[in-house]
Amino acid sequence: MGEVIVITSGKGGVGKTTTTANIGTGLAALGHKVVLVDTDIGLRNLDVVLGLENRIVYDIVDVTHGNCRMKQALIKDKRFEGLHLLPAAQTKDKTAVTPDQMRELCDNLKKEFDYVIIDCPAGIEQGFKNAIAGAERAVVVTTPEVSAVRDADRIIGLLEAAELREPKLIINRLRPLMVKRGDMMSIDDIIDILAVDLLGVVPEDELIVVTTNKGEPAVLDGNCRAGQAYRNMARRIAGEDVPLMDLEANDGFVSKLKKLIGFK
């Protein structure tokens, strides 16, 4: 029996979909059977981030309404045997699926997969309620900004009210040099405020834009620092004890210069 994990944040644009794609791909690269479920009905995006947008025939609404069998809607990834996507519907809205239907869907999926990872839409309305309905564990993504941390706090409260205890936190787009300069909240600052356990920290990395442009998750790029962070998180989810990576390496002027003149 697999595990159902929801990736959520409250605020939009903090990196839920990127996180889902990368952690999911990371887990598949470790040899696990993984399905990624896009619950952002009406604004689907996980398919393009994964580079699977041309293969969609059926979607989550088709499955929950019985228009097709579950297996027919699952899209197999090009790179990993064990990685699958259940896409969101693009032409319907969040009310097309109910929390009860989501619970049933998750129960069916976890019979087939080791990890069912749910990409939650922004907000705290029906889409959020659907996304968390069948989940057993929750991961909250935030960035080191007051607006994102505030929303993360609200989401943690709502998750706990829904019996999803002890959610894990991902701090995305951290800029260690800005923290050092006193111009960005640090990991400890944010953990202090939110009082939750950390799953991982992703340094700001331009390569995320590049990999997303190409539809290839950053975990597959060995040189990508953010990809490294996501690989570590996938291993932590799978139960390994992995220390936080050194965020400052590669971030300074000297290493940038080295990169520029081809030393690295």
Added chain:
Amino acid sequence: MLDFLLRVFGKDSGSSRNVAKERLRLVLVHDRADVSPQLLDDLKEDLIKVISNYMEIDEKALEVNLDTSDKTVALVANIPVLRMKRTGKRAEKIG
């Protein structure tokens, strides 16, 4: 060295990082105090149970509210006492 420079330029205490932390702390005090009426009702019931061990109170007139002012949140309860119980809980237990 960096710390020294930061102090020289007076960036340490007034840094935007600390401003962000302090603003978040305040805004979350208010956000988190925004509890549901259900929770307040549950709290009221529990309060009545505990206090009734020691005194007789007017349950209908009991008021419990969260009072949020600028920087703090206080739980304000107004509990009219009808009669003190002479023995209290401990005496009851022994007896």
